[in-house]
Amino acid sequence: MTWRRRQERWMKVAMMAATSLLIGSFFALLTVLVVKGWQAISWSMVVKLPTGGAYFGGEGGILNAIVGSLLLAVGATSLSLLVALPTALLLQPDYAGRKKFAQFLRSLLDGLWGVPSIVYGACGYALLVALGWRACLLGGLIALAFVELPIMVRAMDEALGIVPKAMKEAAYALAFTRYETMRHVVLRQALPSLVTAVLLAFGRGIGDAASVLFTAGYTDNIPRSLFDPVASLPLTVFFLLNTPFEEGQRRAYAAAFVLLVLVLAVNVLARVITKPLSRYIVR
Amino acid sequence: MAKVMSRRLFWDRTFTVLLWGAGCLVIGLTGTLFTALFWRALPLLHRQPLSELLMGTQWQPAKEAFGFLPFLIGSLGVTLTAMAIAVPLSLLTAVYLAEYARPTVRLLLKPMVDLMAGIPSVVYGVFGVLVIVPAVGKLAAFVKTYLPSVPLLTPSAPPTGYSLLAGGIVLALMVSPTVIAVMDEILRSIPMSLREAALALGATRWETVRFVVLRAGHPGIVSAVLLGFARAFGETMAVVMVVGNVPSIPKSLFDPAYPLPALIANSYGEMMSVPLYDAALMLAALWLFLSVLAVNLVAQHFLRRVRRGWAG
Amino acid sequence: MPRIVVRNLSVYYGSHQALRDVSVEIPDGQITVVLGPSGCGKTTFLRCLNRLIDLTEGAKVTGEVFLDGENILAKDADLLRLRQKVGMLTQKPQVFPMSIYENVAFGAWLKGLRDKKALDELVRQCLQRVHLLEEVRDRLFAPAFQLSVGQQQRLCLARALAVEPEVLLCDEPTSALDPLSAQKVEELFRELKERYTIVLVTHSLRQAKRLADYVLFFYMGELVEHGPAQQVFSEPREERTRAFLTGVIG
Numbered sequence: 001m002t003w004r005r006r007q008e009r010w011m012k013v014a015m016m017a018a019t020s021l022l023i024g025s026f027f028a029l030l031t032v033l034v035v036k037g038w039q040a041i042s043w044s045m046v047v048k049l050p051t052g053g054a055y056f057g058g059e060g061g062i063l064n065a066i067v068g069s070l071l072l073a074v075g076a077t078s079l080s081l082l083v084a085l086p087t088a089l090l091l092q093p094d095y096a097g098r099k100k101f102a103q104f105l106r107s108l109l110d111g112l113w114g115v116p117s118i119v120y121g122a123c124g125y126a127l128l129v130a131l132g133w134r135a136c137l138l139g140g141l142i143a144l145a146f147v148e149l150p151i152m153v154r155a156m157d158e159a160l161g162i163v164p165k166a167m168k169e170a171a172y173a174l175a176f177t178r179y180e181t182m183r184h185v186v187l188r189q190a191l192p193s194l195v196t197a198v199l200l201a202f203g204r205g206i207g208d209a210a211s212v213l214f215t216a217g218y219t220d221n222i223p224r225s226l227f228d229p230v231a232s233l234p235l236t237v238f239f240l241l242n243t244p245f246e247e248g249q250r251r252a253y254a255a256a257f258v259l260l261v262l263v264l265a266v267n268v269l270a271r272v273i274t275k276p277l278s279r280y281i282v283r
Numbered sequence: 284m285a286k287v288m289s290r291r292l293f294w295d296r297t298f299t300v301l302l303w304g305a306g307c308l309v310i311g312l313t314g315t316l317f318t319a320l321f322w323r324a325l326p327l328l329h330r331q332p333l334s335e336l337l338m339g340t341q342w343q344p345a346k347e348a349f350g351f352l353p354f355l356i357g358s359l360g361v362t363l364t365a366m367a368i369a370v371p372l373s374l375l376t377a378v379y380l381a382e383y384a385r386p387t388v389r390l391l392l393k394p395m396v397d398l399m400a401g402i403p404s405v406v407y408g409v410f411g412v413l414v415i416v417p418a419v420g421k422l423a424a425f426v427k428t429y430l431p432s433v434p435l436l437t438p439s440a441p442p443t444g445y446s447l448l449a450g451g452i453v454l455a456l457m458v459s460p461t462v463i464a465v466m467d468e469i470l471r472s473i474p475m476s477l478r479e480a481a482l483a484l485g486a487t488r489w490e491t492v493r494f495v496v497l498r499a500g501h502p503g504i505v506s507a508v509l510l511g512f513a514r515a516f517g518e519t520m521a522v523v524m525v526v527g528n529v530p531s532i533p534k535s536l537f538d539p540a541y542p543l544p545a546l547i548a549n550s551y552g553e554m555m556s557v558p559l560y561d562a563a564l565m566l567a568a569l570w571l572f573l574s575v576l577a578v579n580l581v582a583q584h585f586l587r588r589v590r591r592g593w594a595g
Numbered sequence: 596m597p598r599i600v601v602r603n604l605s606v607y608y609g610s611h612q613a614l615r616d617v618s619v620e621i622p623d624g625q626i627t628v629v630l631g632p633s634g635c636g637k638t639t640f641l642r643c644l645n646r647l648i649d650l651t652e653g654a655k656v657t658g659e660v661f662l663d664g665e666n667i668l669a670k671d672a673d674l675l676r677l678r679q680k681v682g683m684l685t686q687k688p689q690v691f692p693m694s695i696y697e698n699v700a701f702g703a704w705l706k707g708l709r710d711k712k713a714l715d716e717l718v719r720q721c722l723q724r725v726h727l728l729e730e731v732r733d734r735l736f737a738p739a740f741q742l743s744v745g746q747q748q749r750l751c752l753a754r755a756l757a758v759e760p761e762v763l764l765c766d767e768p769t770s771a772l773d774p775l776s777a778q779k780v781e782e783l784f785r786e787l788k789e790r791y792t793i794v795l796v797t798h799s800l801r802q803a804k805r806l807a808d809y810v811l812f813f814y815m816g817e818l819v820e821h822g823p824a825q826q827v828f829s830e831p832r833e834e835r836t837r838a839f840l841t842g843v844i845g
Contacts, residue, residue, distance in 0.1 A: 023395060032409075114578070122568035146312070180295070207401075234405040237405040237409060241412060
């Protein structure tokens with residue numbers, strides 16, 4: 001009898017140990033990054049562009065990467081949203097939801113959900129080469145949009161699916177068309193979750209390196225057109241972390257720190273924004 | 284009134300067309316993706332049969348030797364190591380969160396886990412380089428000194444810490460939050476009545492979990508593991524920063540390895556200068572694409588079946 | 596005033612036949628109560644009258660339903676016009692995720708009524724007719740979900756009235772309400788029957804006796820008996836009707 005109780009106790013210890021290990025690593029990660037980042041960050045780091053020779057310890061900051069990452073993430077998220085929302089709507093039972101087509105599409109998107117971003121990057125590169133273009137902002141935008149698409153569609157599909165069927169039927173009974181039902185009832189009811197989905201994808205977009213590695217290029221400047229190369233925070237970290245020059249390393253830590261802050265901020269925003277958006281929704 | 288009606292119908296029809304357009308676009312783009320990769324990989328496939336490429340051990344692009352075996356083994360090795368660490372940790376954590384933790388504790392910890400899932404891979408990479416690699420290096424030196432000939436453990440070369448193990452640990456950290464989240468969802472979906480029945484028979488909490496809950500959630504748990512596997516297999520940035528990137532087959536946990544995604548990431552600069560190099564990398568990408576897609580589809584299929592089971 | 600004529604209406608869910616060859620004429624300007632035990636096809640019947648049955652997966656409908664002489668089950672029937680003419684109230688009130696005002700105004704707004712003053716007037720009128728105006732007049736733009744269930748149901752009624760229907764279909768509209776709200780809603784039906792044809796589904800015999808002018812008794816998908824309420828309740832022709840009325844079945 002007592003060994004059963006002992007087993008219970010041991011398992012509980014194991015569970016708490018495992019949880020502590022993971023959460024502890026998380027805090028260790030945060031600590032290391034904050035410490036290194038805090039040492040490296042300064043006002044000039046954030047607002048100045050690098051003055052060339054970053055790898056060799058040149059002067060300047062990481063403004064190119066900060067602006068670049070924001071441009072990439074905002075652009076890619078918008079692009080993705082343009083395709084993701086209609087696709088998610090299409091998957092609803094009101095449209096193709098019950099037909100085989102929808103099953104197929106859902107399976108496809110499920111499969112795409114886990115495709116590593118480097119594959120999208122490699123493919124984007126192949127396309128760029130075929131078109132004779134060089135790595136640029138546009139290339140990065142498209143590759144990143146591909147990365148965000150399955151994430152967004154999946155989250156939006158879930159958000160839309162939760163809207164009660166009876167609510168939609170009430171709209172149809174009032175002679176709403178499908179479009180009107182979607183626009184005025186379903187989208188409003190699902191709004192908080194939809195916004196969260198977009199923010200989730202945005203967070204992913206700021207941090208993704210593998211897809212922009214081949215497609216967006218890298219530069220010390222802020223791109224002036226869609227066809228200029230663009231820097232990004234993750235790539236700054238990737239390229240500069242291992243330089244033997246302290247100046248370069250500092251920039252890498254600063255970039256990692258800014259990245260972390262941005263991702264955490266988006267996360268917090270997603271939680272904070274849910275409440276005001278939920279004012280009218282029916283629970 | 285009729286004019287209003289026809290306008291409403293017009294918008295309805297246009298909207299429907301747009302939706303179908305988006306759906307077809309997604310399918311078309313996926314097809315293009317696959318085709319593009321295949322197209323660019325073709326030159327290499329014409330030259331050498333796939334089996335030779337997959338089993339070859341020499342990777343010297345300048346001599347047109349494209350043996351993928353070290354990379355396949357490297358990928359598999361890193362991923363399996365990561366899963367060996369991540370699965371028990373994640374399962375224990377998920378069970379704790381879902382079955383044992385007090386509501387306040389759960390309310391605090393679950394968002395943290397979700398937050399971890401969102402941290403970019405390069406950030407994990409920085410952590411790996413600053414903390415994990417040195418730690419593994421010290422461990423490797425210890426092993427080399429005191430356990431000079433244990434298979435799979437003894438490093439074959441002076442260990443630097445940039446190794447399979449370091450890659451595995453970093454990947455485990457990266458993949459765990461996602462796996463935990465899925466497992467947690469599965470566990471919480473199992474009806475209370477099942478647990479109550481077991482407890483009423485005198486089972487301890489752990490026995491309830493082990494014999495009832497986990498058994499009931501089995502397919503979902505397997506799906507979670509598969510999803511984690513797929514994610515780990517394709518993860519690039521964090522791994523490439525800590526794994527050593529030496530194109531030889533690793534013989535111990537402390538040897539450096541070179542997983543497929545790392546290969547692709549590192550080679551892009553030289554891709555265009557060597558003939559067939561880019562075809563080889565596209566082939567690597569294609570392989571990655573297909574294998575991850577396959578694992579994902581299997582996992583998602585089971586997951587959907589489990590989820591639909593609750594709704595029915 | 597519309598006349599609803601049902602001819603040989605059958606509904607199949609897969610291989611299960613939910614409605615068997617129903618034929619009946621529903622009178623104008625009266626409350627027609629659709630009575631019967633649970634699962635006998637009452638809701639299915641109701642949903643055929645505004646073609647909401649289309650939204651049920653796997654439902655197959657045969658037969659004809661004429662509204663003002665037009666077969667609404669025809670493939671080319673104008674669904675929007677039908678659903679504007681035939682309003683519906685469900686068992687559980689389904690308010691939209693908008694303010695009280697918008698819930699009522701929306702149907703009319705979609706129909707093309709954009710003038711703000713006219714909309715305001717319409718909203719007031721409809722809320723007044725369901726006796727909700729006094730209760731919500733100072734929070735017209737509050738979320739509709741904040742209302743009590745009884746108020747929500749009256750809001751749904753106001754919403755249905757705002758699109759100016761001619762028929763009202765009500766699927767157990769008071770079963771989710773507390774007795775006081777239920778009573779208020781029943782009174783509303785009595786007031787409304789002057790201008791609308793009301794078809795009301797209920798499984799409560801007492802409610803049927805309180806409200807019905809005409810009765811349709813369903814059992815196991817079949818329309819067993821129909822006629823003026825007094826006749827059906829006091830001298831039912833069929834054995835099954837009698838059994839239901841005395842509480843033996845249902």
